[in-house]
Amino acid sequence: ERRNAAMPEHFGYGRPATEKEIAAKAIAIRPDGVGLPAGSGTVQDGALIYAGKCASCHGATGVEGPYNILVAPDTADALPFDQAPKRVKAIGNYWPYATTIFDYVRRAMPFNAPGSLSDNEVYSVTAWLLHANKLIDADAVINAKTLPGIVMPARKYYVTDSRKGGDGPYE
Amino acid sequence: ERRNAAMPEHFGYGRPATEKEIAAKAIAIRPDGVGLPAGSGTVQDGALIYAGKCASCHGATGVEGPYNILVAPDTADALPFDQAPKRVKAIGNYWPYATTIFDYVRRAMPFNAPGSLSDNEVYSVTAWLLHANKLIDADAVINAKTLPGIVMPARKYYVTDSRKGGDGPYE
Amino acid sequence: VVLVESSFGKMVQTGIPEAAVDPTKQVGPLPGVLGTRSPFEHPQRKPSLTSSQTPLQDLYGMITPSDLHFERHHAGVPAIDPNSYELMIHGMVDKPTVFSLADLKRFPSVSRICFIECSGNFRKPDKENITPQDICGLTSQSEWTGVMLSTLFREVGVHPKASWFLAEGSDAAVMTRSIPVSKGWEDAMIVYAQNGEAIRPQQGYPARLLLPGWEGNTSVKWIRRIELSDGPFMTREETSKYTEPVKDGKIRQFSFTMDARSIITYPAYPAQLQKGWVEIRGLAWSGRGKIRQVEISTDAGKTWNAARLQEPVLDKAHTYFRYLWQWDGDTTAIMSRAIDETGYVQPSLEELIAARGIGTGYHLNPVTAWLIRRDGQVVYSPEKWK
Amino acid sequence: VVLVESSFGKMVQTGIPEAAVDPTKQVGPLPGVLGTRSPFEHPQRKPSLTSSQTPLQDLYGMITPSDLHFERHHAGVPAIDPNSYELMIHGMVDKPTVFSLADLKRFPSVSRICFIECSGNFRKPDKENITPQDICGLTSQSEWTGVMLSTLFREVGVHPKASWFLAEGSDAAVMTRSIPVSKGWEDAMIVYAQNGEAIRPQQGYPARLLLPGWEGNTSVKWIRRIELSDGPFMTREETSKYTEPVKDGKIRQFSFTMDARSIITYPAYPAQLQKGWVEIRGLAWSGRGKIRQVEISTDAGKTWNAARLQEPVLDKAHTYFRYLWQWDGDTTAIMSRAIDETGYVQPSLEELIAARGIGTGYHLNPVTAWLIRRDGQVVYSPEKWK
């Protein structure tokens, strides 16, 4: 696949991407924190932003809706998800990486004004969400260093798909 | 093809067609005249109908247009069609059967009021068109008996397609 | 995610606005009942008073979007109520029968992808600025679904001696064609669906005859009646029209099959070429079966090389071909020729005229050449019509 | 025939009127630039705030009309100007490159017919009056045309150690998925055409990723960026969503492949059956390759018989099946199960729950049963969800 005898090695279409435009567009954040920008945020600042820009859709404490429930701390006594069809899945009990919060909120939230928050604001609501999910203390500071270090309770449950063809069983 | 083992002989869908509805809908006319209705028409009557209902589209004498030229008597000295791309093709020099005129006009003409002529009117414009193409006399009467008997000059040129696949020639 | 109607619901819109400055910062229209075209795309057929041509140069692949399928009819598109629609089959049959649309849909069904082409699909203007659409836009391809005519023939009990049938439309020309019964047993269909949905009115709603590989006019649209007989009816569309002068002053009738043909759709007028690698693309088809090979010449016909054919290569179907070529910037002419599974090789116009005479008409399927100028302009290379 | 604009020209109309009393007596609209639907046909998708389902029970054959292709997106349909559109490929590559839409179209192209299905394509309401559209209308099929991603990978020089790539859309969610590079080399495409014409905005205009056989969300629409990397990015759509609880409290990630599935689309709710011969019809598909067989039971699962498959049976494609059956008027349940070329047999919901637990989510592909009542009413037979 890497060679194709029927084709020239290169067609020469397109133009080189400059370092600058790559830096501007390559906003993805990896679980190891690569991609996280400078800046930082706190739970306190996050509380204000959340109340002003998020609570109308996700509820005052993150559990009221009307849209996705964002807060559900992990509890040792809960039924495992495979036995509990109605169990709420949220950051505290289902998300495997904390970096995903920053990445997703910066891309897509608030739903009605995506891309409108500064990096510091995103760090702050991320901090608030982590705190509300009982994952960090009220005085924690969230930044490129601290965010990837947060161990998410659900991480240990994740397994990679091993389904295959053939005549079952149907895992 | 007439049998198909994978299917029942009959599905039983549909309803029987009655004699009456067949008679009402089966308006096609064969070159031997089968299908021609009762009634008759004359060149004189046809001239009036033609002038009133056809000439605006086909021209006062059938050659002026703006739509299809209907009149082009066969002439012995004309170049054969295969050598004369611009030669007008019309009833007198190109149509193989006279019955087609009745069948087509009754179905489709006048273009803006198809199906509006009585059978006698169709016989009459057919008579006029045949006369204009020098195929019948001015006093001829056209009806189910006389129409199929008219020998059309072009009839003798018609051959049935014999093209085949393979590598040519490209007849 | 439970989404309910609320302030969020107010964002529901229909239609896509012309581009936002930054689409990543503006929530777009939410899901709707019907998709739409981009406001930047305006594919259109080219209509005359008698037909409308498919924009072949704007299309990709083998399916023609239904609203871009070519049109050709003789008295406009009839308005038919599917609830009162009926198909009558009678004549040399045991049980003359009337089928409703619902009846037709109950029978065992078949789907097939095949082209339809008007046998008058050839334009030869003596000018350069014409497109594939202008030259041969009277061919299109759909996935058709319906009942095999053989199934209906068995149902009504067609007499062994019936040799022809008349197919009659319910348009304002009540258009008719005579068809050999053998084609009815072979692969004819009564189809009621096109590309997944009900046939479009322009293509015969609610049901049409489909004769794969045969000249389009024989696939009678809006079909209302089939009369089994022992001879052809010699209707206007098989005598005055759809016949062609051939050698020795003869006139050829019942020329049903569409000969193999191909057309390069890219690069073609009005494309503007850049030096370097070019993928030559186009369509090839044959009324006699599958396309076996398409050959490309990039040196005005001196040498020919095989193009790649896009799978699946289907029976009597538009087959997309591609050929990778490096244009060095010199003036040249490019052309394609189709070869079908019978070995038929798409001829030049010269060969066709030599075989049939200069006055011939329908069924012209010559190789088409596109001239590439030094400046990259691609124009039609007019046929020498002599 | 020379037809010029004149009194005749005045007859040109657009759109087809509701049925004339006798269509043979009234000249209809002449050819136009775009075809239309019959005013008697109103196929519609079923929209919610997050998706819109294809009306499977109203369709025939394997092509989904583009405006009936299902929709699923996370921040609406973005409005993108094709002239400013760009796709950037960077990360672990030799030559980070930006391609315009015109650049993408210049590369060697490929067309393929395949399905796309949302991995959330399963509804289990506990009621009878639901249609195939309701149950699994989040799957549709098109002929897609574009460039193989492998061609672009070669062009930019993907590093041998790159193992994953991020695909990023330019919608308002800037939606991202991590994809193994092996799929990129295998059969991934960047497609810009759908059923012959430009992709519709709802399906990713002007270009999307296409990963044949994989859950729809991975075929990132409106694609603007591909970043080659040595690991997955763990985006929201591959962690919070598109993962499913499985046995022993585990959560399954990167469940890409769509398992084999089928659905009877006729007779299905809201069809009303008549005694006698019935053609059972439906669709089967598998993300692992071709459909090998579809089996039908007309006795509530006691016995199974092979249905006919409509040719061509394509790789990772909706395959239409048909099965002739004589209904004697008794109450019964009919069902279909797909078997793909790997031998995978479409399971029951019971088997799925037994294997994964009752709390599982995406990738539910159980056999669906339709109950036929004595009076011919056909209703959904609700799954026992336990």
Ligand code: HEC
């Ligand atoms: C106008 C309504 C609205 C506002 C305001 C809003 N959200 Fe959301 N949010 C949504 C919707 C709708 C979704 C689900 C989107 C989807 O499924 O693709 C969502 C999803 C999320 C998710 C992912 C939930 C999951 O389970 O995967 C997070 C995290 C989130 N929002 C955080 C925020 C934050 C932080 C803010 C404010 C800065 C915010 N939202 C403001 C509507 C809103």
Ligand code: HEC
């Ligand atoms: C409003 C215009 C109009 C009127 C009025 C009209 N025609 Fe026509 N006629 C046409 C057109 C247009 C065609 C070509 C239709 C086609 O090609 O399918 C045609 C075709 C014909 C043809 C076939 C010509 C050929 O070469 O195949 C005949 C015969 C004919 N008309 C006879 C008549 C007669 C007789 C009348 C009056 C009773 C009539 N027409 C009135 C427009 C008209």
Ligand SMILES: [Ca+2]
């Ligand atoms: Ca097994």
Ligand SMILES: [Ca+2]
């Ligand atoms: Ca030979």
Ligand SMILES: [Ca+2]
């Ligand atoms: Ca004509």
Ligand SMILES: [Ca+2]
């Ligand atoms: Ca040269």
Ligand SMILES: [Ca+2]
């Ligand atoms: Ca979602």
Ligand SMILES: [Ca+2]
């Ligand atoms: Ca029974």
Ligand SMILES: [Co+2]
């Ligand atoms: Co012909």
Ligand SMILES: [Co+2]
């Ligand atoms: Co999955």
